[in-house]
Amino acid sequence: MRSSGGSKSRLRGPRMVNRYQHYYVLLFSIILLGILVTGALQFWPHHIDEEEYDFMLRSNIPVREVVIPTDAPVAEKSDQSCTFHSCFDVYHCGYNDDSRISIYIYPVTKYLDESGVPLTLGFSQEFSELLQTVADSVYYTSEPDRACLFLPPLDLLNQNNLRLKESAQILTSLQSWNHGTNHLLFNMLPGNMPDFNTALDVHRGKAVLAGGGFSTWSYRRTYDVAIPVFSPLAAATDLPEGDSQEERTWLLMSAQVGLHVEYIEDLMKARQNQPRFIILQQCAGIYNMTDRCTQEGNTALEYPQVLQESEFCLVIRTSRLGQLTLSDAMKAGCVPVIVADSFILPFSEVIDWKRAAIVVAEDNLSTVNEVVRAISRDSLLQMRRQVRHLYASYFSSIRAITLTALQIINDRVFPYTARKYEEWNEPPSMIPVQNPLFLPIKPPQSTGFTAVILTYDRLESLFLIIQRVAQVPSLAKVLVVWNNQQKTPPPAAEWPKINKPLKVVQTRHNKLSNRFYPYDEIETEAILALDDDILMLTSDEVEFGYEVWREFPDRLVGFPSRVHLWDNSTHKWRYESEWTSAISMVLTGAAFHHKYYSYVYTNSLPGNIKTWVDDMINCEDIAMNFLIANLTGKASIKVAPRQKFKCPECPNLAMISADQKAHMVERSECVNRFVEIYGTMPLQSVEFRADPVLYKTEVAQEIKLFKDLGAL
């Protein structure tokens, strides 16, 4: 890298002279300088190729030419006090069903000065891609009257390529400019020699700036969007992901060129006696952006490939705060160590950088190795995974960057539909289980539970069970689900008289899923699902079951249990009802669950589980066990010893009939099918059950709250 002092004096010369006469000379110097300063070939201007622009062709307008007079008005200076609420016009973004902003792209225009000389260099590859991305996105609108945002046809990505005053004149000439309100400008390389402001110097009024390299002073919270500096080199280089656990040669690497000598001194200090810290610089001779050399060695190392050999990569500020190295390191799966005081990290409004990068104060650069060495291997691997996810989702292409910026603005305009932290930060496959009932509250006993009894035509047994369950102290209401369309329920007078409310709902179809419908008549959180022939449960047993549910209101709490086992011979899951010492499911012939799960069962069971269950007339209970285990990551709870709903003495059940075998096969089929639909086996096997605290203890019977837990 040439000494920047030299470049500076070279630039000062032409600047003193009349700018217009020397425009091309100046432009060339600026571009050359830009390459030197940013250290990469990027944002080369190229000519508009009309074929590339679908959005232009769609609007069927040929490229316009507009002459900007020398004395045309210049846009007002950027309004630094702008906030979302004070400057952003929300009236045109409106309330709509999709909660989505719309963005209009001005027709592509060639801006000329009075003598017909173009005022701009045309679009860079990157800006073309950006426009195309917007035009192809769901946000695009071709009608300026319906637009929330406006995108000017002016490539501002690299300030090195711009004529500041003329750019500001072009902006004011835009039809809907209106002081820049709701105009979105994209810029990645702000500032110019020698000062390098941290935001685009073009006067831009109230326009929103999606900028790379903001500092905490230039960035307007709630208003601007901090974007990364796109690295064409990283995007174009194939850096295959290695083993996610791999240990890399170097712990820490600095591979930036053009660092200030003070930083280099600090780095040298930090490297002392640190054999796993390597500093790479430009190779002697002609500068080549894809080569790096150690201070001693002269063998050129390939950049950015070499970044893959280090666990952590330094990203130190140079003239600008936004650094290509950040994207390069991320692409290489190298965890960035960012040393740039006051830098607003890209997309930090939504990205949790603590999980993907380390920020070190510039003052502490000389002790950076201590910080890095203190990070455990586990944390490093997690950060690397996160770095890869962030790069792929938000950094890897102009498209990704553009859409992320638009999504952030969308989230501001419609905060109530904003993407959640997890959606922004977790790789889609890693979004953790979010228990819908995550708050540890114990529902009050006084509310009680609703017994929901599914019945078809077993009136005698139904009436008996209504009377039995009415004895349970915490019962709040009985709801009978009459699943028989041929017969109407008996008149009110014939139903048993109980001291709790009794309601009957009649269903339209005889479906098993009706038992899990979230009827309005259910006014309690707790539902006791009951078959109409479950007569053996004692009042104490049910009351205790409710007690257990109150302690685990997010789980399925039942009595007889079942378990799933992996069958090594068939490579399939097997449903097992044998008396094992593990359980993973409870039967819903009598089980407590939260009403929310009825709501989920009815409205959002994955795949075709619901219709499958209704068609098979079986496995609704397995489906409920799967549903809850999948939402919570927790096991169902078995209450007390009972293992069977039917009396053990009953002869037809004592032996294993052919029917029962077929039944087991069908149930196993259900388990395997559900695993397929969920893409995972959500059930958890546990070896415990819930008993009353004094169960089987040798204390006086009268002390015990739940005496009669019934037989097996």
Next chain:
Amino acid sequence: MLEFDSHVSPKQRREFSSFSNRNCRMETCFELSKCKYGFKVYVYPNTQDKMSSKYSEILTALRQSRYHTTNPEEACLFVPAIDTLDRDKLSAEYIQNMESKIQSLPYWNDGLNHIIFNLYPGTWPHYDETDLGFNTGKAMLAKASVSDMWFRPNFDISFPLFHKEHKFKGGEPGFLTENLVPPLRSYTLSFKGKRYLTGIGSETRNSLYHIHNDDDIVMLTTCKHGKSWKDMKDDRCERDNAEYEKYDYKILLHNSTFCLVPRGRRLGSYRFLEALQAACIPVFLSNNWVLPFSEVIDWNQAAIWGDERLLLQIPSIVRSIRHADLLALRQQTQFLWETYFSSIDKIVATTLEIIKDRIFPQSSHSKQVWNSLPGTLAVLPEYSATLADYPFYSSLPQTQEFTAVIYATSKTVMVSSPLYRLIKTVSKSPSVHQIIVLWHSDAPMPTDVRWPVPTNINVTFKTIATISMRFYPFEEIKTDAVLSLDEDVTPVTDEVDFAFHVWKHFEDRIVGYPARNHYWDESTSHWAYSSKWSNDYSMVLTGAAFYHRYYGYLYSHSLSASLIEMVNNLNNCEDILFNMLVSHFNKKPPIKIGLRRFYKEATASETEQISRWFDAEHFHQRHFCVHYFADSFGYMPLVRSSIRLDPILFKDPVSILRKKYRQMEGVS
């Protein structure tokens, strides 16, 4: 805007201090080097000036904080002991001559590394949020009602506005007791409060009548306040006042799905915390307000942003929220209320954690930790940078092995000693990683005992000086799971294995055998301790229980020194304190398993000691401890449970061959 020459040395640039204080950032107005002794907070001594009770409580909370230091030389953060909460000149609590009082603080140094707390800036008629009546210099402001215009990001702290009645410690619980489905309450959206007719901020509340429908959206405002309201009243006042009287605020609060939080004269209003506590999802109508602690709290998970400019859209927005989201938003209000807002000491602790996270970014809390249970105050980041090392973030079993930590107080160890047998029993468990004996005795540690354990299991002795050290998370403990044992308990190996199995599914709880209870003693109006047989329990003693190693870390590093000292002096109650600590953070009861309680009567004769459990004095101390600790937490953190977990088929009349934990069948 800052402009600098890129050829200026970066060091010079950093030292370049022409920033106005208006632009303060941590990099420019805070001296990090003062924090080299760690995060230490110094509070100036109180002065003769009057002080509001709330400011005095803030100072008390700071002085009780584990970050507090009495030595200004090692302090990282300084807090003036002059009440700056109310800077409204018209207020009775306004302190005169603040400028000179602040300037004369011995370490003021233009406010460097100082923090100023403020609830009410400015006064009538402009309520200028920047007007504190004195120059705050480079001090950070922890201030209520800040706006985006003046807020210095990552430097100031947006502070919650709370009532004069706000609790100092413990705090009131949230109102949510059940998650009803569908999660709709009688009113969709409500508000009841004053409106100001004219002047700053009045337009917001003056417009609310537009969305009032006297049905599910109830917007009630009154003009009736202040002396001269009648002179200023507009033509709606009479009607509004009449409507206002029709509804009771408390009833609205409890029965509304959403509560509007519109700005008043200032941006923040009391409505916010009231709604949060009531599990009434806040709907903000206060443009440019920087929400309390929004540097770390993701309010989108607990509240809805309205826009004053789009008032008429609010009804359709709140109606469009999906039921599943309502359920989550509502639970989140309760988590945030109880974790960060319900008491002054939580608000202060939260403020300190935010600042500490900025100063020590390497050991700071992630957004995830801030916004999910159990919250930041339960997570000491120095313990580990990996969330999986904490007991809160996974419901799936992670651990395969445990470390047995045996607390020993005897004089000698012989082959006949209970300790010898205990080690033998524990070592038979296939999951034991190693055994550590904590030797709390004047007698020398036994050195030449040959332990009856397999060769791959290590038995280590460590001398400890205090009873609290039994929970210390020693480096030697390599597993998350710790099996805490008294030397004289007599479990069978199956009991150990079963307890471990259960614990793996409840990593965030204490899981063990000896259960105890607490109760409110009406006669003495004190909390009391009970070891009687009962149908429920709230503690599982650490004489035979599993817990997560992190809780040992919390016990050793988060509790106030005075509590630990008391336990050590009594040589008692460490287990009670441990239970309270765990329930304080996880809000859940411990889990009792199996039949046995491991009473010490069986061992008393063997060791020829009078077991301390029967010592009346000992028992009396435990009553005292329960009450004292609850007082110190500010509330009773213990939670009761009425269930016990047993092995499947436990004591069932089926063949023993079917049972997995067979030894448990025999013991009683």
